[in-house]
Amino acid sequence: MNIKIGDPAPNFCLPETNDTEVCLKDLKGKWVIIYFYPRDNTKGCTLEAIDFTNALA
């Protein structure tokens, strides 16, 4: 079951890098990009994360 454009996103809570929990419902009112990547400590995934970090600034 793939999520489709127009579907409401299911809520989730996951711990982030500083071990605090992030819940989707707490981000209501903001645009959210959820990007998935294969594995930590690999080239493409690292570049992608750096890209996102840079885009935050």
Add this chain to the structure above:
Amino acid sequence: MPTKQIQIGDQITAAFMMFDQNKNEINSEHLKGKRVLLSFHPLAWTGVCAKQMQSLEQNYDHFQKLNVVPLGVSVDSVPSKKAWAASLAIERVSLLADFWPHGQLAKELGVFFKEKGFSQRANILLDENHKVIFKKIYDLSKVPDLKEIFHFLETED
């Protein structure tokens, strides 16, 4: 808690195959004739686990003298193990990725925490025919004491 733990005296019947931090395939069949220390730990990039792996590295010569191949095992992936090994200056010990199927070896040996998704901290020592001769589960906050294993090996027979 994990189910059905492997016991001392049990034979490891199914061969296991995993990749280490350098993408070398480690196949238990190729390690027949050597003793194998499976040193399970919960997760890469955590304090106690780092010390556990470093103690294997520091004692590598001692293990070699006793015909033991020490292997670090956790559910982390190969790229993660590679970066972690580099950060810890681990060059001799193979750090195996029990990544997919997730925790397969840990599950087979009954040292996998289902609720947590990672393995217990455990040392399982196999003899030359891969029969379990020593097994100990450690508190998650405790670095396993290798002296116990050396003492066991040096006082047997």
